[in-house]
Amino acid sequence: MRELQLTVEPVPAWLDAARLLGSDRFTRDGLSIRASLPAPLAADVVARLRGLGIDGQPLHVTCTPELARSEVRAARLRDARARRETTPGFQRPGARATGEGRYSLTPELLALALGRRASGASVVDACCGSGGNAIGFARAGSQVVAIELDPARLDEARHNAAVYGVSKRIELLCGDARELVPARAADILFVDPPWGEQYDKRACTLDDFPLLSALLALPPRGYRELWLKLPASFRVASVPAAEPHAYFGEAPGDRHRLKFLLLRRPG
Numbered sequence: 001m002r003e004l005q006l007t008v009e010p011v012p013a014w015l016d017a018a019r020l021l022g023s024d025r026f027t028r029d030g031l032s033i034r035a036s037l038p039a040p041l042a043a044d045v046v047a048r049l050r051g052l053g054i055d056g057q058p059l060h061v062t063c064t065p066e067l068a069r070s071e072v073r074a075a076r077l078r079d080a081r082a083r084r085e086t087t088p089g090f091q092r093p094g095a096r097a098t099g100e101g102r103y104s105l106t107p108e109l110l111a112l113a114l115g116r117r118a119s120g121a122s123v124v125d126a127c128c129g130s131g132g133n134a135i136g137f138a139r140a141g142s143q144v145v146a147i148e149l150d151p152a153r154l155d156e157a158r159h160n161a162a163v164y165g166v167s168k169r170i171e172l173l174c175g176d177a178r179e180l181v182p183a184r185a186a187d188i189l190f191v192d193p194p195w196g197e198q199y200d201k202r203a204c205t206l207d208d209f210p211l212l213s214a215l216l217a218l219p220p221r222g223y224r225e226l227w228l229k230l231p232a233s234f235r236v237a238s239v240p241a242a243e244p245h246a247y248f249g250e251a252p253g254d255r256h257r258l259k260f261l262l263l264r265r266p267g
Helices: 017-021 039-049 069-085 108-118 132-139 151-163 177-183 210-216
Strands: 003-009 026-029 032-038 060-064 123-125 144-148 170-174 186-191 223-230 243-248 258-266
Touching (some): 003 039, 017 026, 108 186, 132 151, 132 170, 144 151, 144 177, 151 170
Parallel strands (some): 123 144, 123 186, 186 223
Antiparallel strands (some): 003 060, 026 032
């Protein structure tokens, strides 16, 4: 089987390049990673990263020699099949995520990972939607205040909290986060702003998230830490002093897909 020289750039130093590639056979040179991979694996990386960006910059992926058209077609077919085996949202029977929640819900395993990272700290979830993140925090031991502007989605979060048996750990508030967040206090202010289904997967910044911009402009009081869940394409430097953490999928179909970034900074 022929080997190809694969180059992917720019890849920030804080990102797990082995997880991104699906291989630990690579070298780093600044923001470039280079690997000698069997043609099918190289083609899979090209298909998986096509049209994506990380940290506000589009990814450039090249192979030497070039992939054959048949190899590209086969890799795209494998990629399409893999997308059917991605990390699920709610896994418990009876839980619901409708409307925007169908594509914006944090996968359950990753919401639990966020909850474990909080280590029982109190949380205000400023944009709770169907409740996936709030439930993850609550299941991991946090006391949560969950805010949602849409009454129907808040009712969905209430229903889901009951399904997961964490209703007593979550206080649900209907209203505008820009008004309610300053009146609350907690160890962590968690913001998962609306991305929209058509968000820019190659490059985006704080300017693309007006609600988040408004929340960041509020007087910084009452919270020890700020946690932001944002697309992989988000420019980290647009939130000064933020520390990025990358979250990949856990299912076979998305284990090497960067699902979102968690940005942490002092409150």
